[in-house]
Amino acid sequence: MTTTAIHKDYIVVAQNASGRNMHVPIYRLRGDKPGPTVYIQSSIHGAEVQGNVVIYQLLQQLKHLQICGEIILVPNCNPVGTNIKAGEYTLGRFDPVNGTNWNRGYYYNEAAVHDFAESIAADESVESIRERFKAYWAQAITDKLASPWGLGLAQQLNLKLQQLAVSADYVLDLHNGPVSTRHIYVPEYARESATLFNFPHCIFIPNVFAGALDEATFCPWWTLQDLLTSRFDKAYDLGVEAFTLEMGSQEVIQFAEGNVDARSILSYLNAKGALDNTDFQPASMERVGVYLRDYKTLFTQWGGMVEYLARPGQRISQGEPLARVLNIDQLDNDRGSFVVDAPCDLIPILHFPSASVLSGTQLYKVFTNYFSLTDDEKS
Template structure:
């Protein structure tokens, strides 16, 4: 099947050029669900573009009756970030206009002055499908109100305009998948929200981080949080419902690199997830083991106790016990005639899930993170 292809303008430049994002939409013959998948929101995190290429190629080989509903794919979703460079290094994590993290700018309906308790009272006796449709209608109406209030002469900041474009494409989706890569060297894992743990296994990844506290207006959080708030309030009213709405961030590989093994894992996991959600008429792969979900507040981070040169650091994916030497610091402190080496032992047992890529560190800089056992 052939996708609908369009280019959406996101910014005109002083040079007269225009930045655009490509949107590939695959529409099945039947089905009314929608999956939205984007990549490269942070400029250096490029693996997702290769994953989306593989998805486009695969979906092109299917017939329209093998797809149920609508699948929207956006590679290179942030050309401003993608094109940012310092010497040989990609940056693109923060907006050059206001310094905001590109993944902390998104609009959350539940943060508006809305009365979700009143919505529950009015809809408590309706079917699950009717409640979901009515709540989505309220979200879209409030979002449109915000767009309508934009004065064309005053305009809005680029960050706000950009986020409005991405959310106008995604707010009505059932499933949102935001593909990232670690800023450092990392294993492949995902971010999972509470009450959505059962679906995590479909991505066929060994590890995931269970979100138990939200950092702010990240893309996946802003999309799903209103639905989680509604579910909680319905539960308090003795109506237990989990809506057919999910959001995921996949962390595949490392920044500035395309790890082909991460591409394969991402592609295979997304296809399997869409099959599990009945959007692809394909045989479901049963995972060999469940995804081990690590509560975010239990992750252990290690920082340099003093400055120096890192040597003999263990790699990501290494299983460790308490007392294992994680790395050495070669230090040239001016207070000592002889350079010294400090061995840093693990205070935890588990698996190293990411490590920094710079072997020169100042005191207090991040070295590595551990998913603990337990």
């Protein structure tokens, strides 16, 4: 049986108020054959823990497979967020000192991409462009991290993780929703790769940077491709992809479901040449897509206690009930409860985790104007 060695290191991602270092483990698996570099991390948000089980299940299988290139796995990449507890709940979505979302501090500078594009000659090979740009972008991240004015904790953490991911050809950031079904964020240029994962719901996102790791990875490469294609009037494919994988609900781990998602990732890695002599293939399943502009949030205009009637992943027609609300101030009359109906045909993807809801809450996030990717595969 093939046994691939696992090399484990640690990086310091933060220091607590006592001056003690907080470490994150890094697992590296290197193959004997050349191939791509893959970077996978989990739990940048403290309550989103399922990705750690997925990485565990990946390791159990990868060590018995033939790897091409290198696979870098970073579980529980935000130990600060994991340990921010309030009673029974993990509140690790925001840096408690600065209020910053832990997934919004990665580096991107479009002007720097334009500057680099000017250094490229028409006859320079794609491989040369790739290697030079990786080094250029890595130095830019290092320079940002060394700012003489310092950086907030979330951005320090993000940049240290981005230094690990900057050389990767494929980057996967593992997340969870509050109460959620599986879904994946896919850059529009990598649409064909959506069907290589076993995710039933796919959100196609434009080349716009909003701070997350997937955007920080694909925005510079996508932008550079477009600049070169326009400048030299020929197509460029620089071969870098990044995705955010949302694997169900937060605050829970499920080993069996982790194995399902691990095999999904292995199917993608096999298709991208990171595995040798394996038969992992994407499952035959119904896949539905939506453009980010049609991924809608239903906010509440009221407060109350909520029963969620529509399950994540369930197809709902316009006018069908999404939720039933209890109005504590009106229990003695016919306004004591009311139903929230779907404003259009939609698929709920996730909903707020609590029954206690304030006005202005993101009650549901839903697919509207969705379309079948299964039909695309058949055609």
